[in-house]
Amino acid sequence: MQSKCMTPLLRSLRAFSSSSSTTSSDKIVASVLFERLPVVIPKIDPVVYAFQEFSFRWKQQYRRTYPDEFFKKYESRGKGDYQIDYVPAPRITEADKTNDRRRLYLLLHGTPHATPGGKPVWHFPEKVYENEDTLRKCAESALKSVLGDLSNTYFVGNAPMAHVAVQPTETAHDLSPFKVIKRFFFKSQVIAANKLNISKCDDFVWVTKDELLEYFPEQAEFLNQMIIS
Structure with a gap:
């Protein structure tokens, strides 16, 4: 049973939701920073x-x-x-x-859910917030649509790790009535798996933090502050 006490964040998110009766010019998107941690095998005692x-x-x-x-x-x-x-x-x-202990992050190539019908680009796993109970549930659904199941994943916390408001591109303006896209980032990690079945995208790539910043030069400062490695 859903609690009658709704957090201010969730209350504001429902107000911005496109499925809400309240008309809004903003779109809420849950994005997942899916990372693969380095596996360090210690020497035998x-x-x-x-x-x-x-x-x-x-x-x-x-x-x-x-x-x-x-x-x-x-x-x-x-x-x-x-x-x-x-x-x-x-x-x-x-x-x-080479003692490489860098973390790797998943990027997908295709049309983002925030701008359907637009040009395929590199982006994080994401989903537009609609009628999910929480924004965390929306983020889980975004990652599940790519992996098929979440049995080998772990979400770090229930709250977003960061958020950013971006203006749609000129081509996306013609495809969507929203003026601002607000992305809330959740962190998730790979656990107990060496290979994942990634689908529903044109291509995918695992990149380091430095390589990730090269994919998004316009948001490099924001991503650099969000990702601590």
Whole structure:
């Protein structure tokens, strides 16, 4: 049951909503700063390494011994033109060698929801605020429409991390009656996943903070203050 006590922020957002009965020239948009944190694998503690070594040697004492004929058959098995040599991926990546611990941020290429019918551009996952209970729910819906589900994501807090009001471009003015687009940014992070199924966009890219500022030079100062890394 929805509480009768509505926060001032939510009350103001509903006033700006395009689905509200109150006519407004502003549009509310929930944008998601979706980041992939660096994975730092610490070195094995000497005590843990010693236990693993002892455990291995202990198991070797009681392992089953197979005759030499068995190994000969095993070695000859599977050889042929169809055989594919398996090479495991290296545990140490190029980022480990260069000590690269930068965070990566997701950008999508396509038509933003704030300016439907406009020219495809690079933008954050976003959704126009309509009749969601909270702006956080709107941000979750924006990210879910791109990933399919949010099982491998974590939203940091319920409140926006920042907001900015921008004027639509000249071409967007003809497509939308709104004079100002107010974007509220929410932070979300990737958890327990190495690969995500990103869809519903022309293209996507993971960029560092410095690269992100190059995609939005007109908002570089704002983004630089919003993102702390």
